[in-house]
Amino acid sequence: MNDLMSAGMHRVWKDRLVEKLRPFPGMRHLDVAGGTGDVAFRVLRALREAEAAARPQVPGPGPSRSAPPQKGTVVIADINPAMLLEGRKRAAGEGIDSYDLEWVEASAETLPFPDDSMDSYTISFGIRNVTDRDAALREAKRVLRPGGRFLCLEFSKVVVPGLQQLYDLYSFAVIPQIGRLVANDGASYQYLVESIRMFPDQESWARQLEAAGLVGVEYENLMGGVVAIHSGFKLH
Incomplete structure (x- = not known):
């Protein structure tokens, strides 16, 4: 359904999210509402690369040799156990070592992680469905280490003149029909479209991130604002 609805563009958007994240050696990363592993697998691959x-050369007699870098970890949190199960199956199917990932059933509003325990946090197409977004942002800031980065990939508001009308037509007339025909669930995709319209615009969401205590907040529009990546940092 994601491929059909976005003509495969959701893959490009997620790649761009990880590109902006810039995983670094030894990083401990948290992906929230990411049960199927779609973003987490990308982060893990970039982290291992x-x-x-970054393998340093160890000085000493004889030929120089490389010391193994500290291995980072990727934690996947999702409130839906069925999504986590699907993610585990996908990881096994793609040959991803289970030791490289941690799977945690948890709500974005009450994360079971210590304060200052994560270097970075991502949430992709999930914050829109969180009941208390302010609580989720407080939790994101709490678990991030000082200097840690928050990134959110979410549907947003079209900013290209003339595109909004076409997007509305596609969203309300086509997406629910695709859901009905392909997934036998038109109602869920009708909700999807309506929830996108109810989500704050780029500037409003940026202000909400700042109100939660994140600094250096910025956003990047993709496909004329159909989706946007917001980011910010925890200062202390």
Whole structure:
């Protein structure tokens, strides 16, 4: 359904999210509402690539040798156990070592992690469905270490003149029909469209991040604002 609805563009958006994240060796990353692993697997691959590229040379007699870099971890939190189960199946199918990922059943509003325990936090197409977004943002800030980064990929408001009308037509007339025909669930995709319209615009969401105590808040529009990536940092 994601591929059909976005013509495969959701893959590009998620790649861009990880590109902005810039995983670094030894990083402990939290992906919230990411039960199927779609973003977490991308982060893990980028993390391992960064660690491989950062292998230092150990001085000593004889030929120099590389010391293994500290291995980072990716934690996946999702309130839905069925989504986590699907993610585990996908990880096994893709040959991803279970030791590289941690799977935690948890709500974004009450995360079971210590204060200052994560270097970074992502949530992709999930914050829109959180009942208390302010609580989720407080939790995100709490678990981030000082200097840690928050990134959110979410549907947003179209900013290109003339595109809004086409987007509305596609959203309300086409997406629910695709859901009905492909997933036998038109109602859920009708909700999807309506929830997108109810989500704050780019500037409003940025102000909400700032109100939660994040600093350096900025956003990047993708596809003319169909989706946006918001980011911010925990200062202390």
